Amino acid sequence: MSRSPSIPRARAKTLAAACPTPRRAAWWCALLSLWLVAFAAPRAALADAAEEPETEAAPATEGAVRRFALLVGANDGGNERVRLRYANSDAEAVATVLRQIGGVRDADMIMLRDPNPEELTSAFEDLAQRVRSASRDGKRTQLIFYYSGHSDERGLLLAGERVDYATLRGRVQSMQADVRIAVLDSCASGAFTRSKGGTRRPPFLVGASSSVEGHAFLTSSSADESAQESDRVGGSFFTHFFTTGLRGAADADRDRYVTLTEAYRFAFDETLERTEATRGGPQHAAYDIQLAGSGDLVMTDLHKPSATLVLAKDVVGRVSVRSGSGRLAAELYKTKDAGAMSLAIEPGKYQVMTDDGGARRRADVEIGRGGRVAVEAKDFRVVPTEMVALRGDAYVEVPFDIGLVPPASLNGRAARLRKDPDARIRNRVSASFLWNRAARVDGASISLGVSVIDEELHGIQGGLAASIVRGQATGWQFGMAFNHAYSLVGAQTGFVNSVGTLRRGLQLGLVNTGGRVDGGQLGLVNWAGSADAQVGLMSFTRDGGVHPEVWTSDLASFNFGLRFPARFTYSGFAIGVHPFGRGASWQFGLVFGGHVPIAKGAFVDIDLVSYAILEGMKVTKRPGAVEQIRMLFGWQFKPRLTLYGGPTVSVFVHHVRDGLARPGYGWSVYDRVDGPTAVSLWPGFVAGLRF
Secondary structure, eight states, X not given: OOOOOSSOHHHHHHHXXXXXXXXXXXXXXXXHHHHIIIIITGGGSSSTTOBXXXXXXXXXXXXXXXXXXXXXXXXXXXXXXXXXXXXXXXXXXXXXXXXXXXXXXGXXXXXXXXXOHHHHHHHHHHHHHXXXXXXXXXXXXXXXXXXXXXXXXXXXXXXXXXXXXXXXXXXXXXXXXXXXXXXXXXXXXXXXXXXXXXXEOOOOOTTOSOOSEEEEEEESSOTTOOOEEETTTTEEHHHHHHHHIIIIITOTTOSSEEEHHHHHHHHHHHHHHHHTTSTXXXXXXXXXXXXXXXXXXXXXXXXXXXXXXXXXXXXXXXXXXXXXXXXXXXXXXEOGGGOOEEEEEOSEXXXXXXXXXXXXXXXXXXXXXXXXXXXXXXXXXXXXXXXXXETTOOOEEOSEEEESSGGGXXXXXXXXXXXXXXXXXXXXXXXESSEEEEEEEEEEEEESSEEXXXXXXXXXXXXXXXXXXXXXXXXXXXXXXXXXXXXXXXXXXXXXXXXXXXXXXXXXXXXXXXXXXEEEEEEEEEEEEEEEEEESSEEEETTTOOEEEEEEESSOSEXXXXXXXXXXXXXXXXXXXXXXXXXXXXEEEEEEEEEEEEETTEEEEEEEEEEEEEETTTTOSOOEEEEEEEEEEEEEEETTEEXXXXXXXXXXEEEGGGXXXXXXXXXXXEEEXXXXXXXXXXXXXXXXXXX
């Protein structure tokens, strides 16, 4: 596909002929020109009926481009292969980009998750029919085939069955599309390009002549390398940077089109840089390009994204953009000379992190549909090794392990037999008296001392002293003293619990700490970078911070409090004083509640406040207790300015002999004396400001 001019030549000539020539009618030409720029030019971008871009002018007879895509994710490479975590999500990420800004309609896209070879063959045949039908209608056609999963030097591995590269190339090449693009993100995938001369090499030059008809095959690794995926990235390195480039990070000439050349160059450089220090070693992308024609192949059009994040010129260093759910949406290295950069992303809330080698900084942004938000260096605030898995590196299977410490165990014996002290051991069941260790456990790992899993847990882990998973845990961790997981889906129970990312689940302990907690923390003290919900005596999040507030109510005319919010819960402290009349008193309370957003800026809070009531200004009597339920309706005008108010219901309990008066303004709808205890109940109000 060649580059489109901003105004197609044939259409420009037609409009020029329509402009009246007398001077008094010249303003019609201006209006037509404005219409052309506003409506005609954007419609020349990639779309269902878009004209094909060209470097100079598109011939009037040239038809529309129709783009088809077959996307395959295969986590399962067979019993001898480590099951991948992110192959399917890699394919979905590519599908999202192609759908939003890559000109592929849903009806022209096929997605396969963990298919067998027969299902892959059927999908190719289905797509071939669609391509032939579009070609008969006179449309130019393009095919994009993407694969993420296991492979070796001979072919793709689907559930243990191999699809040879020669067969795969034949299926792609047999498509009657004008342009055929294949992208493989898997181990040794460079062998796919090598059969036609492709090899490991640096990126080709931007602006080189490359596209109109033919094929372009890209692979994430060379023929003798492993492709790698990362928990932090939430996918493979290559696909992550390839999609980031397509979203705009690769747009080197800032023309708001990302070409195949630009996307490959960006993915090559970033993947190599991010894998040079990993256990898998440097990963080099490879390519085989045989395209004829002038211009470059446009992959994505950034003119009408659903939302745009602009990184200002003064934002420098390694930049990562995470969505509100914690998914890493984009990552790149931005230099001082790069200028402002636009990224096409989905609407929503994002956390933008920068690392310039001296400090890590963060900015929070929210972008609506069709919105465009710019972040500058002044918007960031300062904040405080990575697990990777090789796509194809096999585990040593030791179904049952027992021992005293790792060297004196069945796992240690297996490593010695292989003469590999770093062998990656997988257990179904592991038990030890002092300390056990494995790379992966699919079942249970129990120790009277410390249990350590280096990469992955699926099941239960328990240690009287500590349970530690350095990678991803899915299941339940319990330890008498300490639990830690780098990434967890499930639960931790113990005196002290620590997690890097809790993707779904619960921490239950005296002290709970976490990075990003998409779940709950229940304990005496809770701390997290961000959290959905926290219940405890003291709960804090770095994202939520501390919010002072002042309010008035029927219980006390003057109140001051501190609020510590999580995403959907909050806790806090309250101090109130009512210096007037018979209900004069001091009040000290603890707050716990739930937060329900209902619209942009609007919310409902429902909370419980437990007060200790000290009657009078001199405090000469024993305290009483008030339990108050509040329903607060609020509007957040700015991050540090919120107005709220609503109804309350209060219950006052005190000892009859103390003769305490109802605190505050004095009305009551229910009063009862039951032996030595007096109870009063009444409705009330609260209104205040939060900062």
